[in-house]
Amino acid sequence: MALSLDDVRRIAHLARIGIDEAEAQAALAQLNDVFGLIAEMQAVDTGGVEPMSHALDVVQRLREDAVTETDQHALFQSIAPHVENGLYLVPKVIE
């Protein structure tokens, strides 16, 4: 099954990656090559096989519900693109 140019534009939008027509055309050809490679896996009969999401069968650890982090916002915001009064600034979202 081949992807269409519309598929490429749709997934680029979902991934929030700006893409122009020339990039979409180039991506289409290369993605279809990659999905050609992936197709081999799709043909395998995996009836009754449990999906393996992780290398080892371990369960998530739980910990006490206690504060473990200290306030470091000044340090962390010192590398932010745009900060004011301890807030990360982005373009206005609600008019």
Place this chain on the structure above:
Amino acid sequence: MDNATISSLSAELAARKLSSVELTGHFLSRIKALNAKYNCFVTLDEERSLAQARAADARRSAGSGQPLTGIPIAQKDIFCAAGWRTTCGSRMLSNFVSPYDAHVVAQLDAAGAVNLGKTNMDEFAMGSSSETSYYGPVRNPWDVHTVPGGSSGGSAAAVAARLAPGATGTDTGGSIRQPAAMTGICGLKPTYGVVSRYGMIAFASSLDQAGPMARTAEDLALLMTTMAGYDARDSTSLERERENYARELGKPLAGLRIGLPKEFIAEGASADVVKAVEAAVAELGRLGCTTVEVSLPNMRLAVPVYYVLAPAEASSNLARYDGARYGYRAPEYADLADMYKKTRSQGFGAEVKRRILIGTYVLSHGYYDAYYIQAQRVRRLIARDFAEVFERCDVIMGPTSPTTAFRIGEKMGDPVQMYLNDIYTTPANLAGLPGLSIPCGFDAKGLPVGLQIIGNYFAEARMLNVAHQYQRATDWHTRTPPGVE
């Protein structure tokens, strides 16, 4: 000093015949003289490195030195190090100075090792040639027109060119082992969960694992003993007793059963690579090992499965780069959505964008079962193949990479050809098994060939001894690239 192993440098530091300031200064000088040729370091901070060296010397003087105290180690630029620019090979993090240390960095620091600088790599570790870096391609010291492999190509080239005695790497689909093979050095990808991923910039979290790169198996054992260990900050870190990874070194190999998967040779390895690997297995036979032919029937599916799962996890992990809190932000934008799109379009390179698009697609509505869940089912089949094989042998051996180093630019236009480099390395990541690459010869062009040793879960110490015994009987690991003495 250039060719000395970490073990021998450690002995000299302990005997006070050498200071860490001298040693660190020596490697910094070599880097400054030769980095333009190989492009293996992206960030140096001489003052910081030398301050660590002085502290290490003081610690040695006070009698509280450990084996790695004063040893300069190059850090792959995927590891966050407090106060160091940490780019992960990307424009997206070109201005990111980490506010904290990765667990691996903190462990090495606590042992008194010196951070020699940050090494170049494929952007976000996505690549098999170290060509996708925003900071330009790394060059292979054996032939500067060829790639050093990837993604830990900067670390590999630095160790091969004797710009560092050891380095850290990370391996999601072969990124320690394959560059180690292509540059004639040694690299270990541990069992998943043995080394903490905390502060290691995430690519594919169910596969990512950090490990050491050096010139001998003995040095890998030294580094690994410090790098490994439980860390509560990584939810997949395993709660196990600390190990001395050098504890098996010196044991005879008599009776060791080597499994030789027929698929490792059948799936397109070049003749020179096959010849070198067969000679290495024959040498191990003379050391008392026996061989048995085994089969990993689903191995050919590892690359297709990997290129579904790794991009799927990457598309999720890399969603954090939005230009809002740290890293690159596009200079001009109309609104918030436009800020995200322009930031990500400009901040990521072509290969990273390609993998995010693949991952987004396989996780999208209507395709999730057909791609992502199917890939997870086949992943289990691959892991089962290994479990069956390890009932008949102790270690598996074969090539690390189907070919030796290829020319810079040769595969950049063809992602599928690039991805097929990973055919022998991705199976161990998918199963979570430890894998090791050591030099075992050269091709007709004089480029190094790597022997891959895959062990069962937690068999690192035993695998390192297999490599160590091989290195006692051979001298491939002592060969130096042209112009490096």
